[in-house]
Amino acid sequence: MSVAFGVALGFKDGVDKASEFFAGYLLEQSLSVDNLFVFVLIFKYFKVPLMYQNRVLSYGIAGAIFFRLSLILLGTATLQRFEVVNLLLAAILLYSAFKLFAEEEEDSDLSDNFIVKTCQKFIPVTSNYDGNRFLTIQDGAWKATPLLLTVAVIELSDIAFAVDSIPAVFGVTRDPFIVFTSNLFAILGLRSLYSLISESMAELDYLQPAIGVVLSFIGFKMILDFFGYHVSTEVSLGFVATSLSAGVLLSLLKKTE
Template sequence: MELALPLWFEAGSLVVLTLILVADLLIVYKRPHVPSMREAGLWVAFYVGLALIFALLMLVLGDAEHAGQFLAGWLTEYSLSIDNLFVFVIIMARFSVPRKYQQEVLMVGIIIALVLRGIFILLGAQLIESYAWIFYIFGAFLFYTAVKQAFSSEAETEEKENGVIRLLRRSIRISSEFDGSKVRTLVDGKKIFTPMLIVFIAIGTTDLIFALDSIPAIFGITTSPFIVFTANIFALMGLRQLYFLLGGLLERLEYLKYGIAVILGFIGVKLVLHAMHTNEVFFINGGDPMLWAPEIDTWTSLGVIIGSMAVATVASLIKAGHDAKKRGITLVEEISVNANE
């Protein structure tokens, strides 16, 4: 389906979103601090509200299909971004990043993620336009990722330190202490790197891995580069505040990974069915389309995404509540105690 949105809306949207991101970055740079629950909640609500207004504008200026594609894409990317936060938490804990400077680390991570996803979106759009069979590969990759997501353990994630960081540790001298958010500091009259460099690289490589998962997933919902990119921007905006809002709740969303696995698996199947329906690969069905293969519509996709995340979140909170009760405390009280530590 060809994009039917006015060019001025596309260009204007990208300009406004860029200005919002720059303003957010300046706020973090000028006033590094640990946001309160109220502050973080207001910012998250602002960004979610902004995404819903954007979807409404797409409905008015385009049609329901485009608005639905954006909502489904945004929710998919948002759920994957929350999964990304789990790894950010592990990185922050492993390198003992002071809470005051975690906002800056997260903001840098978000900017790196936007750049990487922008590159992958351009590459993905070009591949789809030139090679329709790429949907088979995207679908198989997402299904593999879904299985890996469902059966991977948190211990496996915590034990891994990527090769780039190991090489860096061996190659350059790094101080044992942070110097604010600086990447370099002065020790005994010599300029050396701080652990913040390692943190930024860890966040960046994590973003790269998640971009490889998320871009094929959203291309399974829409092939419009504009919708894909804006859905990614809205999913990443507010992620910094969400990190502080959820706080200790993140580690209690035990079943979230299964919800994400269902979403990735569903989109993987959707992509393969679409590839079969429009098949041109000569060694599959003689190069003829398999018109019997059903095309899954946007609204069904949206329902599966919302349903999967809702079930996973509710189930996680119920289990976390029962576990907290066994320890003689309510879940809300336990989260509040951890947030104040």
């Protein structure tokens, strides 16, 4: 669907718009890998039964689309009025890239996670699941089941991830339609990718550094754009695709050694 949309966009608005869409889509899809890894940890922490995980993902994806549209509209309006915001977004991307390179091991214990603790503080939750229900009656009062808490944590986690991903795609294009549709198709692909990524994420050792390289490139591109040195969308698309492909291939080669 994503490829068909990009090709159709190319026929309608030209190759440049199609290149912007594919660059944004590849970028957002690669950043979504980290989202999925966190989703796996959240499911493990809350011990969500496998049969209910797709339902949680569906609600999480619907919420993510709404929140990201809001952030994109806000970001577009801000960038149009304050060009210097580009430097702030570039700094966010460079810091995110630095974290990816500096981070040696993912913390699999979510008990001290700020988002988890905040949700547990404000949402009264039962200790057990009640089928696939989000709400249930316990001791004569309505309470949330752990399934609803899981959705809430996933939604807030996605908002936190959007702080990285939205600035990144703005580094590729300023067209709000392209920014939103590339995000939309990347988010819709999360559910399909979940089963694959949850099993093979640990084997892709070089994918995270590759994502860090891409974020660094987009960050420096935004700085150059601010000072009048434009890097073409075709170059951006080629760099993103090459970096991500190299990360995956190197990971697969290491696995076969």
